[in-house]
Structure formats: structure tokens, C-alpha cells
Amino acid sequence: MEGANGAEISNGVRSLHGDPYDDLAARSFATLSVEVREDRALVTLNRPEARNAISGLMIRELHTVCAWLEEHPRMLLLTGAGGSFAGGADIAELLERGRDQALQGVNSRLFERVRRLPMPTLAAVDGWALGGGAELSYACDLRIAGPEAAFGNPEPGLGILAAAGAAWRLPELVGESVAKQVLLAGRTLDARAALACGLVMDVVPAEKLLDEAHAVLDRMARSSATALRLTKLVVDAPGAHPVADDLAQAVLFEGQDKRDRMTRFLDRRRDRGASGGKNGNKGSGVPGTDSERTEGRA
DSSP, rough: BGGGHHHHHHEEEOTTEEEEEEEOGSSSSEEEEEEEEEEEEEEEEEGGGTOOBBBBHHHHHHHHHHHHHSSSOOEEEEEEETTSBBBOOOHHHHHOOOHHHHHHHHHHHHHHHTTTOOEEEEEEEEEEEEEEHHHHHHHHHEEEOOTTTTOOGGGGGTTOOTTHHHHHHHHHHOOOOHHHHHHHHHHOHHHHHHHHHHHHHBBBOOGGHHHHHHHHHHHTSSSSSSHHHHHHHHHHHSOOOOOHHHHHHHHHHOHHHHHHHHHHHHHHHHHHTTTOOOOTTTTTTOOOOHHHHHHHHH
């Protein structure tokens, strides 16, 4: 079966001919497994023998994925193989790194690149997300957890600090008090604690983790891709940004997608009014279905 631009689609996976990074899903990765779909990429950290520790090679391979997603914007679902998300950075490699490597920001440059990907990113975390693994999950827009998920930053115990974003991202995500418990007191946030402090959006059974993560992306995929992209840009803009709000909205107001979606909403409201309303609303225009609530309210 062929999709747009001559892309072949089989079992929901799209092979994109002519892409500058070739077919991402067909590339050979040593530390990752990658599946590309029409609207998303599923990337699995795949070093289960090392609890998916983040090595220099994994960093380079994730840069390749990021470069492709920057050229071909899709949502990213990031997870880990073998019951862990990522048990930290590769300690043997860290031992050999010196001042110059620290100044290069080997991990922090990648995690910031993940943070700035054009479309929403979701980390599906079960098992350990420690050190650099935790910081990689913090760089994603959203996180969903399995019951055995555990987030922690034990770097001071190794004589270093969490220098790939945790020291400033974690306070933004969970507040200064909880962040200091993790970063200074060595607290590990289990799934229940991560949910309570808002670090994760939900905790689901391990066997349903990927299904639930895909369901989250499915909900987002029903929204306007351009609206999602611009919303992410505005939310991530530093400080107050009313001008950014206005500019992003101006772009969306001129789009055909906005006109089509609002027209469908108004048509549904008119149809309900003509039939005497739904659930006693008498044609009030109050959205009555999940799709209407998602699509019809500004």
C-alpha cells in the first residue's frame, strides 16, 4: 500500500523513501530499536544487559534519531527494553571523562535536543530511570509509568552532580522541595510518589504500559499537528510570552485545519439543536462527546 509521497505503509509502519536519513526504522542501531509510524516514532533503549545504561554510542545514535525527527516531525515515544528505562550513564565511560568532556556537555546537549524536538515527546518508564536515564525522561514533555518505575539522581554518591538538566529541570517539574530531596538527599521517587508530585501523568500495569502510552499519543494525534507544534513552542518559551501566544495563534487562525475543525463542531451543534438537543441541552452548544470536548473548546 502506498501513502503520500510514494511512502509504503505496512502494518502501520511507514517506509519513507528519499528521506535524508534513509528509512530510519531500517537503519542498523547497536543500542536502539526503532519503529516509525505515520505520526510517531517508537524508540526503545536496547542495552538490557546493562540496564540500558546511556553510553557514548547510544548518545550518538539518539542524535541520529533526533536529526531525523527534526527533518520529519513526528511524536516520539521513548522506552527501555528488559524491564528498565535506563539505569544511568555508563559509569566505565564516565570514569574516563575529564574536564574537556564535561565542557562538551555530552549528555546535556542530547537531552536539550530531545527537549526541543518539534512534536510532543513521551517517556514510558518502568523499572529504573536513574542518573542520566532520569534526566533523559525529564527532557521529555510527558512521562507515564509502570508500577516498578523508580526515578533518582544518585550522582553525588559518585562524586559528581546531575549535570544534564536535572538540577534545573526537576525543580520545574516537581518543585524545589521534592527536587532537593532527590538531588541532595538521594531520595528515589517510586511510581506512586512520581504520580503524587506530578512527574508522571499516570501509573499503569507494566503489561499495558506501551498500549497506554500509544493511547496518549493517539489522543494527541487527533488534534491539529500544527497546533500541537506551536503550543509546545509557546509553552517552552522562557518567561512571559504574550507576543508568542499572539503570533502562534495568528498562524493557526489562517490555517484550513482550524476552519475545518470549527466548521465540523458548529455543524454538530446545529444538528443537535435541530433534533432538540442532547441530554437535555436543547441545542445549547455544550460539547457532548469526548471528540467534541477535545476538538470544540478553545
